[in-house]
Amino acid sequence: MAEDNPHPQNPEVPDLTPAGLAGIAGSAHAMPPAAVCRALDTSEAGLSGAEAARRLRVFGPNALPEGHRRSVLARILTQFNNALIWFMLAGAAAAAALGHSVDAGVILAVVLVNALVGFIQEGKAEDALAAIRGMVAPRASVLRDGARVSLPMESLVPGDIVLIEAGDRVPADLRLIRARSLTLDEAILTGESVTSSKSIATVAEEAAAGDRKGMAFSGTLVATGQGTGVVTATGTDTQIGRISAMLGAVTELETPLLRQINAFGRRFSLVAFGGALALFLFAVFLRGFDWQAALMAVVALAVGLVPEGLPAVITITLAIGVRRMAARHAVIRRLPAVETLGATSVICSDKTGTLTRNEMTVRRVVTAGGALMVEGAGYDPGEYRLTASGAQQALIRAGLLCNDAHLGPGWTVGGDPMEGALVTLALKARLEPGPERARTPRLDAIPFDAQHRFMATLHEADSGRVALVKGAPERILAMCDRQEGASGPEPLAHDLWQRRIDEAAMEGERVLGYAMRQMPPGATDIDFPDVETGLVFLGITGFIDPPRDEAMRAIAECRSAGIAVKMITGDHAATARAIAAQLGLAGDPRVLTGQDLDRLSEADFPEAVRETEVFARTSPEHKLRIVRALQAMGRVVAMTGDGVNDAPALKQADVGISMGIKGTEAAKEASEMVLMDDNFASIVAAVHEGRTVHDNIRKVIGWTIPTNGGEALAVILAILFGFAMPMTPVQILWINLILAGTLGLVLAFEPSEPGVMKRPPRRADAGLLTPFLVWRICFVSVLFTALALTLFFQAQASGRDLETARTMVVNLLVVLEIFYLFNVRYLHMTSFTLTGVKGTGPVLGAIAIVVLAQFAFTYLPVMNAIFGSRPLSLSEGMLIVAIGAGSLVLLEIEKHLLRDRFGCGGP
Numbered sequence: 001m002a003e004d005n006p007h008p009q010n011p012e013v014p015d016l017t018p019a020g021l022a023g024i025a026g027s028a029h030a031m032p033p034a035a036v037c038r039a040l041d042t043s044e045a046g047l048s049g050a051e052a053a054r055r056l057r058v059f060g061p062n063a064l065p066e067g068h069r070r071s072v073l074a075r076i077l078t079q080f081n082n083a084l085i086w087f088m089l090a091g092a093a094a095a096a097a098l099g100h101s102v103d104a105g106v107i108l109a110v111v112l113v114n115a116l117v118g119f120i121q122e123g124k125a126e127d128a129l130a131a132i133r134g135m136v137a138p139r140a141s142v143l144r145d146g147a148r149v150s151l152p153m154e155s156l157v158p159g160d161i162v163l164i165e166a167g168d169r170v171p172a173d174l175r176l177i178r179a180r181s182l183t184l185d186e187a188i189l190t191g192e193s194v195t196s197s198k199s200i201a202t203v204a205e206e207a208a209a210g211d212r213k214g215m216a217f218s219g220t221l222v223a224t225g226q227g228t229g230v231v232t233a234t235g236t237d238t239q240i241g242r243i244s245a246m247l248g249a250v251t252e253l254e255t256p257l258l259r260q261i262n263a264f265g266r267r268f269s270l271v272a273f274g275g276a277l278a279l280f281l282f283a284v285f286l287r288g289f290d291w292q293a294a295l296m297a298v299v300a301l302a303v304g305l306v307p308e309g310l311p312a313v314i315t316i317t318l319a320i321g322v323r324r325m326a327a328r329h330a331v332i333r334r335l336p337a338v339e340t341l342g343a344t345s346v347i348c349s350d351k352t353g354t355l356t357r358n359e360m361t362v363r364r365v366v367t368a369g370g371a372l373m374v375e376g377a378g379y380d381p382g383e384y385r386l387t388a389s390g391a392q393q394a395l396i397r398a399g400l401l402c403n404d405a406h407l408g409p410g411w412t413v414g415g416d417p418m419e420g421a422l423v424t425l426a427l428k429a430r431l432e433p434g435p436e437r438a439r440t441p442r443l444d445a446i447p448f449d450a451q452h453r454f455m456a457t458l459h460e461a462d463s464g465r466v467a468l469v470k471g472a473p474e475r476i477l478a479m480c481d482r483q484e485g486a487s488g489p490e491p492l493a494h495d496l497w498q499r500r501i502d503e504a505a506m507e508g509e510r511v512l513g514y515a516m517r518q519m520p521p522g523a524t525d526i527d528f529p530d531v532e533t534g535l536v537f538l539g540i541t542g543f544i545d546p547p548r549d550e551a552m553r554a555i556a557e558c559r560s561a562g563i564a565v566k567m568i569t570g571d572h573a574a575t576a577r578a579i580a581a582q583l584g585l586a587g588d589p590r591v592l593t594g595q596d597l598d599r600l601s602e603a604d605f606p607e608a609v610r611e612t613e614v615f616a617r618t619s620p621e622h623k624l625r626i627v628r629a630l631q632a633m634g635r636v637v638a639m640t641g642d643g644v645n646d647a648p649a650l651k652q653a654d655v656g657i658s659m660g661i662k663g664t665e666a667a668k669e670a671s672e673m674v675l676m677d678d679n680f681a682s683i684v685a686a687v688h689e690g691r692t693v694h695d696n697i698r699k700v701i702g703w704t705i706p707t708n709g710g711e712a713l714a715v716i717l718a719i720l721f722g723f724a725m726p727m728t729p730v731q732i733l734w735i736n737l738i739l740a741g742t743l744g745l746v747l748a749f750e751p752s753e754p755g756v757m758k759r760p761p762r763r764a765d766a767g768l769l770t771p772f773l774v775w776r777i778c779f780v781s782v783l784f785t786a787l788a789l790t791l792f793f794q795a796q797a798s799g800r801d802l803e804t805a806r807t808m809v810v811n812l813l814v815v816l817e818i819f820y821l822f823n824v825r826y827l828h829m830t831s832f833t834l835t836g837v838k839g840t841g842p843v844l845g846a847i848a849i850v851v852l853a854q855f856a857f858t859y860l861p862v863m864n865a866i867f868g869s870r871p872l873s874l875s876e877g878m879l880i881v882a883i884g885a886g887s888l889v890l891l892e893i894e895k896h897l898l899r900d901r902f903g904c905g906g907p
């Protein structure tokens with residue numbers, strides 16, 4: 001390739017230096033495009049790979065410095081910026097002031113362990129988010145060695161020739177050398193929200209950035225049209241790089257759920273503090289406790305009650321969800337989407353490429369003379385050769401010339417797959433793309449856009465200048481008044497064509513129409529008025545694009561999960577209906593077209609949207625209206641999109657989903673999630689993970705709060721009724737210390753429960769504390785207290801000393817929490833299954849740590865001295881484990897009896 005396009009390096013041009021480049025970049029808008037290319041020692045064919053690599057070493061990558069990332073110290077300090085932690089630190093200070101150094105030390109240890117776990121895990125969460133952000137790093141279309149390639153934005157160098165089109169973010173500062181209907185949204189630079197139209201014109205040297213018509217600045221968004229430009233500045237040398245060097249993403253870990261939890265934590269601390277104060281006064285004045293002992297008791301109690309580790313564990317749960325989704329090709333751009341995905345009740349999806357494979361093959365070619373069926377599948381023409389009539393051959397040639405795609409090695413498509421299929425068709429008809437295109441050079445084009453649904457090109461042909469048009473067949477028919485017959489143009493048989501189009505569409509084929517027109521000899525460009533009327537209709541082609549197998553399975557999964565799926569497509573109604581039926585969207589899918597939607601009254605609109613599975617020939621504005629209507633009915637809507645005009649609908653949707661492969665930058669930036677493989681099945685996989693995250697958060701809360709409550713309640717009762725405390729303050733703190741970062745944390749790693757996709761979506765407005773969870777918290781707290789106190793009194797009644805009885809209580813509480821963990825791991829089914837009993841790696845690891853710690857607590861002399869514990873006998877140990885196992889049986893029965901009544905957190 002490089003030989004065909006010798007690199008234009010001109011020995012008379014001195015080597016580009018950063019200083020020299022700055023001069024060119026500063027005045028490029030005032031120089032004609034050709035002069036800029038010369039100064040940058042490049043040509044319209046682009047740089048060679050070798051020269052680009054050399055320039056990359058000289059000028060550095062085209063990237064802005066990373067956004068401010070919080071320093072280690074700042075991240076450690078934020079761990080302490082939490083009402084619950086302050087509360088504990090106050091407790092530690094009080095204990096230290098009273099000379100209870102062991103208690104103060106243990107409280108500090110709890111705080112530190114928590115902060116450490118939070119710090120490490122949040123760091124990992126941030127890294128995970130940063131890594132997946134890298135997965136959706138923007139790319140740019142560049143000419144290198146004369147061929148169009150897609151490269152990471154960072155590898156652009158001055159002198160590169162870059163192609164931009166609607167929806168792209170301009171990747172570097174460009175001097176435009178070609179512009180067609182090009183308008184840019186430059187708000188990021190100028191603050192003005194109106195788009196500015198661009199041309200290749202030169203302007204005065206002193207013109208302000210906003211007036212430099214011939215420049216496209218890095219970071220601005222292409223609103224419409226297409227353009228080509230030469231890179232004049234990259235990285236921090238660009239306008240945007242100079243304005244602010246901090247556009248990089250700042251990791252945001254706060255989500256509505258975390259805010260809710262933090263607010264809950266603050267309220268909870270206040271209540272705990274108030275309750276502790278009241279209890280303290282009661283103990284000292286009514287029960288005659290020594291004030292210091294009473295103070296230590298209530299401090300320990302409050303510390304035990306406060307779920308200080310909860311926010312960190314929930315952040316971790318979300319981050320794990322993000323990671324699992326990324327592994328399933330769904331990249332989360334905003335953390336709250338992880339929660340919202342789990343509540344999704346409607347998925348609105350594109351058709352082409354998302355539900356279908358986007359592997360197009362032309363199956364039929366129809367001209368006035370008749371239809372030709374084409375064999376083969378895929379882009380490899382294989383051995384198939386067509387015997388086409390003259391008219392058919394003319395249509396096939398039009399399809400090849402009015403076309404931007406090319407076939408690469410291994411029969412891969414560069415460009416639009418449908419256009420790729422037309423190149424294959426041409427090969428089957430013995431038309432060689434290279435020579436054909438060279439023989440009939442293209443002079444100008446109106447590019448395809450989804451709004452107009454057609455594309456047109458102007459060519460220099462043997463018969464003079466001709467315009468070729470292809471597009472949605474009804475659109476093309478409307479431009480024509482004649483058709484190409486056996487002996488030249490004849491009157492258009494409109495109705496016949498309509499029948500033929502319907503026939504193909506009803507088989508699920510995507511239909512395209514073709515037309516041509518003779519242009520005046522001197523015509524050099526083509527515009528809308530040239531093709532709006534008076535064309536000669538050449539015929540139609542029908543393409544097959546098979547549904548994705550995994551999409552069919554995913555749709556079936558959505559059905560069992562109570563999630564409605566709606567197809568929103570730009571394609572023909574009959575094609576969309578046939579594909580929807582093949583996909584199993586519905587037995588007889590209901591279809592509305594964009595026009596039907598426009599005719600509906602405001603009042604009828606929501607109901608119609610609710611009942612319809614397929615929306616055909618829609619425009620992006622319809623998507624926005626559909627999302628709004630569904631949301632007004634209380635649905636949580638996930639919506640896919642890829643074009644620049646889809647951005648408003650993506651923003652409006654609860655979960656906007658953009659396409660990683662064919663999506664524009666504008667769509668990606670408006671979306672919450674990017675599909676790396678453009679595949680519908682990945683959306684459903686993400687919903688699956690989202691539901692799991694929500695389950696796990698509920699499990700974390702459902703485990704943490706009652707275990708805290710159980711220990712606190714036992715002590716409160718002791719103070720209220722004036723009996724010996726079943727645990728000393730430092731023992732309460734011990735329980736907290738060993739559980740922080742072990743048992744509670746493992747629930748964040750829980751795999752999905754079987755049947756997550758067999759229940760209906762949860763209600764969007766349902767809080768985290770469902771009635772079942774509230775009941776659970778009360779029931780388990782009371783159960784644990786009752787068991788602990790019974791053991792405490794029994795132990796003493798059977799002649800054991802107070803210390804041994806307390807040691808038994810501490811061990812019992814820890815054992816109860818271990819068994820309860822097994823119960824909580826399955827909210828929706830019994831835990832008595834083989835996998836349920838076996839646990840997972842994290843579960844077993846955490847239990848091992850806790851058990852070892854308890855052995856140390858019970859048997860190590862130094863621990864006995866610090867915590868006032870006593871060694872227990874084997875039979876005492878077995879009794880404790882037996883009570884724990886008994887509690888699990890009881891809780892399983894309770895779960896079985898109540899989960900249906902409470903819906904167990906279901907809808």
Ligand code: ATP
Binds near residue numbers: 353448471472473511
């Ligand atoms: P979706 O991706 O939403 O399922 P779609 O890909 O069918 O829809 P568009 O890409 O908006 O929708 O295309 C709309 C219509 O425009 C197509 O049905 C086809 O008739 C026509 N069309 C699509 N691509 C081209 C093209 N490259 N040249 C000419 N016409 C085209």
